[in-house]
Amino acid sequence: MGCQDEQLVKTICDLYEKISKLESLKPSEDVNILFKQLVSTCIPPNPSIDVTKMSDTVQEIRVNLIKICGEAEGHLEHHFSSILTSFQDNPLNHLNIFPYYNNYLKLGKLEFDLLTQNLNGFVPKNVAFIGSGPLPLTSIVLASFHLKDTIFHNFDIDPSANSLASLLVSSDPDISQRMFFHTVDIMDVTESLKSFDVVFLAALVGMNKEEKVKVIEHLQKHMDPGAVLMLRSAHGPRAFLYPIVEPCDLQGFEVLSIYHPTDDVINSVVISKKLPIVSTGNVVGGPSCLLQPCNCSKIHAIMSKKKNMMTEEFGAREEQLS
Numbered sequence: 480m481g482c483q484d485e486q487l488v489k490t491i492c493d494l495y496e497k498i499s500k501l502e503s504l505k506p507s508e509d510v511n512i513l514f515k516q517l518v519s520t521c522i523p524p525n526p527s528i529d530v531t532k533m534s535d536t537v538q539e540i541r542v543n544l545i546k547i548c549g550e551a552e553g554h555l556e557h558h559f560s561s562i563l564t565s566f567q568d569n570p571l572n573h574l575n576i577f578p579y580y581n582n583y584l585k586l587g588k589l590e591f592d593l594l595t596q597n598l599n600g601f602v603p604k605n606v607a608f609i610g611s612g613p614l615p616l617t618s619i620v621l622a623s624f625h626l627k628d629t630i631f632h633n634f635d636i637d638p639s640a641n642s643l644a645s646l647l648v649s650s651d652p653d654i655s656q657r658m659f660f661h662t663v664d665i666m667d668v669t670e671s672l673k674s675f676d677v678v679f680l681a682a683l684v685g686m687n688k689e690e691k692v693k694v695i696e697h698l699q700k701h702m703d704p705g706a707v708l709m710l711r712s713a714h715g716p717r718a719f720l721y722p723i724v725e726p727c728d729l730q731g732f733e734v735l736s737i738y739h740p741t742d743d744v745i746n747s748v749v750i751s752k753k754l755p756i757v758s759t760g761n762v763v764g765g766p767s768c769l770l771q772p773c774n775c776s777k778i779h780a781i782m783s784k785k786k787n788m789m790t791e792e793f794g795a796r797e798e799q800l801s
């Protein structure tokens with residue numbers, strides 16, 4: 480690891496030391512400053528940083544940091560959703576008070592573009608969002624700007640998240656008719672998963688590889704063959720903030736494309752399709768992407784030729800391969 484990378488990892492570890500000493504992770508000036516520093520440190524795309532190759536100490540910091548970020552994100556969303564639902568008029572007219580609203584606008588557009596590129600014009604009628612939270616911005620952005628006739632079913636294990644989220648959309652004449660909230664652990668949802676054309680899985684459902692794979696296996700078991708799974712992953716130093724999802728974690732799915740953003744959108748997006756189950760009851764094939772001959776933590780899915788949503792880094796890699 481070059482000295483620039485070492486410096487970056489040291490900065491992240493120093494920030495972790497400060498964040499882990501905070502009394503509370505609820506929004507405050509100290510909390511906001513530290514998390515803004517952490518995010519701006521992790522954002523510059525730096526594909527040479529492979530967090531899974533670092534020392535045990537750094538790995539442990541990463542595991543704890545992902546958990547802390549998840550808790551802080553929940554508090555931040557709860558805080559702003561409470562403010563938004565206190566507005567007299569339609570809270571959806573004021574979403575830009577949320578500091579990361581622009582990121583969700585960009586992430587929503589990115590996820591919609593990936594869906595459009597991979598669904599060949601099919602417009603999903605029923606979408607599930609798993610882990611929607613107190614501020615279900617992904618569902619709201621998609622329903623408001625991209626999928627204007629689609630029905631959204633949001634699943635969250637936290638009843639307080641759902642009561643805020645349903646209040647948030649209740650006064651919007653359109654969204655309130657197309658958006659529903661279910662308080663349940665997604666691991667307890669089975670049959671109804673079959674009714675969705677697209678299932679989104681929030682980055683914070685499954686906070687480590689093992690938990691994430693368990694949720695993916697559950698979805699693979701109950702989703703409709705051919706239905707699309709949209710996952711959020713992380714790449715480079717952004718993997719200090721969110722869990723990584725690799726093609727090899729998606730048994731029973733065809734990985735259609737992986738997109739690593741190079742702007743201020745933090746999450747990578749992985750789009751895959753549940754493979755059909757053949758008559759012997761076995762799933763057809765495993766992840767069908769062309770995988771780099773390297774270990775799982777470094778596998779880069781090379782998207783099928785007809786897709787061109789590649790970052791420069793993938794593009795260069797593809798040239799080497801062809």
Ligand SMILES: C[S@@+](CC[C@H](N)C(=O)[O-])C[C@H]1O[C@@H](n2cnc3c(N)ncnc32)[C@H](O)[C@@H]1O
Pocket residue numbers: 552553556609610611612613614615616617618634635636637640663664665666681682683684685
């Ligand atoms: C903080 S939100 C982030 C999602 C973000 N609002 C979005 O629109 O992309 C993540 C949510 O996942 C929920 N969650 C975590 N594990 C879950 C599970 N097993 N089933 C359902 N929801 C879960 C948490 O309660 C939390 O509210």
